[in-house]
Amino acid sequence: MRLPRFLHNWLLRHVQVSLSSLGRLYRAPLASFMTAAVIGIALALPSGLYLLTGNLQRLSTQWDGSANLSLFLHQSVTQQQIDSLQKKLARWPEVDSLQYISPQQALAEFRELSGFGEALDALDENPLPAVIAIKPVRRHADAESAAALLEKLRALPEVELAQLDLLWVKRFSAIVDIVRRSIWVMAALLGLAVLLIIGNTIRLEIQSRREEIEITKLIGATNGFIRRPFLYSGLWYGVAGAILCGILVELAFLQLSGPVRQLAGLYQSGFSLQTLSFGDSLGLLLTGALLGLLGAWLAVGRHLATIEPS
Amino acid sequence: MIRFDNVCKRYPEGRDALQNVSFHLHAGAMAFLTGHSGAGKSTLLKLIALLERPTRGQLFLDGENLSRTPKRRVPYIRRKIGMIFQNHCLLFDRTVFDNVALPLVIAGHRHQDISRRVRAALDKVGLLGKERALPITLSGGEQQRVGIARAVVNKPPLLLADEPTGNLDPDLSRDIMHLFEQFNQVGVSVLIASHDLDLISQLPYAQLRLHQGRLVNEGTHAAA
Numbered sequence: 001m002r003l004p005r006f007l008h009n010w011l012l013r014h015v016q017v018s019l020s021s022l023g024r025l026y027r028a029p030l031a032s033f034m035t036a037a038v039i040g041i042a043l044a045l046p047s048g049l050y051l052l053t054g055n056l057q058r059l060s061t062q063w064d065g066s067a068n069l070s071l072f073l074h075q076s077v078t079q080q081q082i083d084s085l086q087k088k089l090a091r092w093p094e095v096d097s098l099q100y101i102s103p104q105q106a107l108a109e110f111r112e113l114s115g116f117g118e119a120l121d122a123l124d125e126n127p128l129p130a131v132i133a134i135k136p137v138r139r140h141a142d143a144e145s146a147a148a149l150l151e152k153l154r155a156l157p158e159v160e161l162a163q164l165d166l167l168w169v170k171r172f173s174a175i176v177d178i179v180r181r182s183i184w185v186m187a188a189l190l191g192l193a194v195l196l197i198i199g200n201t202i203r204l205e206i207q208s209r210r211e212e213i214e215i216t217k218l219i220g221a222t223n224g225f226i227r228r229p230f231l232y233s234g235l236w237y238g239v240a241g242a243i244l245c246g247i248l249v250e251l252a253f254l255q256l257s258g259p260v261r262q263l264a265g266l267y268q269s270g271f272s273l274q275t276l277s278f279g280d281s282l283g284l285l286l287t288g289a290l291l292g293l294l295g296a297w298l299a300v301g302r303h304l305a306t307i308e309p310s
Numbered sequence: 311m312i313r314f315d316n317v318c319k320r321y322p323e324g325r326d327a328l329q330n331v332s333f334h335l336h337a338g339a340m341a342f343l344t345g346h347s348g349a350g351k352s353t354l355l356k357l358i359a360l361l362e363r364p365t366r367g368q369l370f371l372d373g374e375n376l377s378r379t380p381k382r383r384v385p386y387i388r389r390k391i392g393m394i395f396q397n398h399c400l401l402f403d404r405t406v407f408d409n410v411a412l413p414l415v416i417a418g419h420r421h422q423d424i425s426r427r428v429r430a431a432l433d434k435v436g437l438l439g440k441e442r443a444l445p446i447t448l449s450g451g452e453q454q455r456v457g458i459a460r461a462v463v464n465k466p467p468l469l470l471a472d473e474p475t476g477n478l479d480p481d482l483s484r485d486i487m488h489l490f491e492q493f494n495q496v497g498v499s500v501l502i503a504s505h506d507l508d509l510i511s512q513l514p515y516a517q518l519r520l521h522q523g524r525l526v527n528e529g530t531h532a533a534a
Contacts, residue, residue: 013418215399218359219460220389221416222382309361 014228021232025240032240035201039241039288042194044248046187047276047284051249053180055273060173069146071132071153072161082130085158089134094149096137103128129160191291194241198234198295205233206303214309226304231296238292242285250275311337311468311499312358317367319353319523327353329523330367337372337467340490340500342510345520351503354520355472358501359391360384372467389417392461392498396473398453400445406432406456407441413464431459435489451482458489462498469493471502475509483509 003011025032073082082100089095101109106128111117140149146164153162206213213226253275264271276284312335319328328350335341343351356362357369360376368377372390379387400409410431414424432438435455445453454474461469469490475483483506491513494500504510510517519526 009418009420012421212401215401216412216416217385218361218388218393218399219413219416220385220387222385225385225416310356 017228018232018235021229022236024229025233025236032237035197035237036240036244038197039194039237039291040244040248042190042197043241043245043284043288044252046183046190047245047280048249048252049183050180050187051253051274051276051280053176053183056176057173057180058274059271060169060176068165069134069136069150069153070163070165071134071156071159072163073130073132073158074160075129077130077158081158082132085156086132089132094136094140094145094152096135098135099133101131101133103130106131191287194238194291195295195298198237198292199299201237202230202234202296202299203303206230206299206307210307213304213307217307218309223304227300230300230304231293234292234294234296234299235289236292238288238290238295239285240288241292242288245288246276246281246284311335311339311372312501313370314354315368315370317357317364317369319350319357319362320365326523328357328364328520331520331523331525332367333518333525335499335501337499338494338497339516340494341502341516341518342513343501343503343518343520344505344507344510347505349520350523351520352472353523355470355501355503358470359393360387385416389413389464390466390468392464392466392469394454394457394461394469394471394474396476398445398457400453400456400460402444402446404444405441406437406443406445406448409445409456410459410463413460417464427463428459431463434462434492435459450477451485454478454482454486455489458486462493467497467499469498469500471500471504473504474502475504475506480509487513 073085077085086098086100089098103126107120107126110128111120134153136146136149140146150162150164153159216226253273257273257275260271260273312333314331314333317328317331318326320326331350331354343354345351353362357364358371358376360379364377368375370376371387374387376387401412407428410428411424414427419427429438429441432441435458437452437455437459440448440452440456445456448456458474461471471490474490475486478486487502487509490500490502517527
């Protein structure tokens with residue numbers, strides 16, 4: 001299908017102007033690069049942090065799935081009572097599996113892991129209570145239903161203390177959430193900074209091409225015609241800044257990925273850092289382009305009107 | 311082509327640049343605008359090119375009332391006028407070709423079209439070999455020819471020239487005037503502001519003489 005003539009011309013003109021704007025940036029490589037680098041760094045800060053907290057959030061949801069409840073039983077509870085309690089709990093629909101840890105087992109484990117073996121020998125009797133570790137079914141593993149289950153377990157007479165191991169995961173996740181929100185505030189401020197950088201760069205460009213603008217206005221250029229190359233300059237600055245930002249973030253995460261994999265290995269976790277996804281990169285590029293266009297638009301709107309031939 | 315009806319122009323600082331100026335330049339006519347510097351020649355040209363607006367009175371270009379032209383129509387009016395300046399007003403970071411092509415690019419012509427018409431315009435002013443040159447490498451006379459080529463490249467019905475021979479020696483000036491005559495012969499209306507009275511008196515065209523903002527005499531043979 002052939003495009004209508006006027007549309008074809010319009011498109012062609014835009015391609016020409018955008019390329020000539022790009023060429024103008026290319027002919028002053030150092031200045032263009034520095035502007036793009038400032039934009040890139042300003043964008044890299046929030047996007048890097050956003051990515052980092054995204055990874056932390058992913059980590060905490062991985063833990064969410066393994067929420068465990070620990071029941072610490074009264075010292076006075078007999079072995080018979082413990083057996084019947086286990087049978088009773090195993091029938092609960094919320095309970096996936098449970099594991100009984102006798103005081104002796106707990107002591108042995110503690111002796112092995114803590115390094116306080118000799119101190120424990122000095123004690124007359126085993127101070128540790130019997131523990132039943134409960135793994136809830138997946139349906140009840142989320143924070144809310146796990147908390148409900150916890151209340152139900154607390155009400156049992158044999159139980160001295162019931163604890164949800166999820167609690168700190170919840171706190172961690174809440175902190176990450178707060179950090180993530182504050183990143184938006186930072187992103188907004190740095191976005192504003194990018195607007196100002198691009199606006200100022202375009203303003204200088206307008207000043208240095210003042211004579212050219214006057215002459216083109218004299219021979220019948222519309223405001224749209226004069227505005228267009230500057231808008232494309234802003235667009236290219238934004239896009240170049242976004243690309244540089246992507247490179248910076250990828251490099252930073254490349255630096256981090258080794259140590260993180262090592263750390264995850266220590267915890268027998270297959271966790272690895274996630275870097276910019278395709279969608280993220282696209283979003284970043286779009287953000288850069290929009291900020292560039294907007295910054296240029298503001299500068300052009302303010303300064304072009306004041307230039308009239310005389 | 312151009313009609314002034316009792317046009318007055320007073321600048322904000324209170325100076326009366328033009329007072330009750332009335333004249334009519336017919337389509338296809340050629341005329342000179344003369345007078346001392348400060349007599350109002352530049353102001354009159356600026357009014358036609360919509361660089362200034364009249365304080366009172368009305369002026370028409372090609373039948374359109376310029377005193378009422380909205381701002382967004384100004385660029386389209388200017389495309390009807392080929393303007394030539396004493397200081398040439400060329401873009402010095404672009405080649406001769408690009409300078410001459412500018413009005414066509416602005417009007418959104420197609421690439422092949424632009425190429426053909428720019429070459430034709432440069433041919434007419436005798437600069438066909440200089441397409442790739444930068445204006446700074448050309449002599450004053452050649453730069454003025456580039457300015458003329460740019461003014462005529464989109465075939466405007468009117469040429470306005472402000473002291474086009476101001477900085478040129480008599481021989482070059484005559485050549486430039488001859489160019490204007492050639493354009494006039496193919497139907498373009500031409501109005502030239504000049505104080506080169508020696509040269510003008512040798513040419514058989516009407517003179518509009520301004521003195522302190524007033525039109526002293528409209529040449530009896532103004533209409534054509």
